[in-house]
Amino acid sequence: MSPVQVLSPTGILNGEFGEMLQEQIRTALETTSQPLLVDCSALTFMDSSGFGHLVVALKLARQQQRDLFLSGLCTQLLMVLQLTGTDKVFRIFESRQECEDSLDAAT
Template sequence: MSSPKVSTIAIEGVLDGTKADQVRQTLNAAINEGADILLFNCEQLTFMDSSGLGLLVHALKMVRAAKRKMMLCSLNKQVSTLFQLTEMYQVFQVYEDLADFEEQVLNRDA
């Protein structure tokens, strides 16, 4: 079985409502390029507010509508706390870091 095609989207700085168009464009491009999995790498993300969280939920809906998967990795403490408080860990597949994602998702059949 071949590995799924992964498109990694790096989120940097602050994720809030001002980044909506940028995230949508990047997401649409990744879907149109045939990615099976869209991985949001949050290693360089410094802060997320409720608008940013809403943006991720909207992104997840877009990805599911395209019959693809969306995952996140490398959440910092602030974002992790936000995910815990809003129970987003039940909604999103989140991995500790990129290596954890690769081990659990890409090497399952290896």
């Protein structure tokens, strides 16, 4: 069994899809006690609305004292996080496997 609950959005993370992802994260927070990983490897672009939803999702996780990780960021997503300084706030992994390995090693 995976040490994390994985969410895998695809395409463009904009207002509409960001809202859907935020709702998926909210549901996962209510239904599992596992840390959450947003595997971004299938995302090609994130606009400011999608970024806002991602930040709100992190706040929701933190309010419940839960971990929310990101992995597989394309150059554009990573650049947005770096420009906003949130690359220091989110725990980012190169890949889903790296995240799972890190969590397995911590237990």
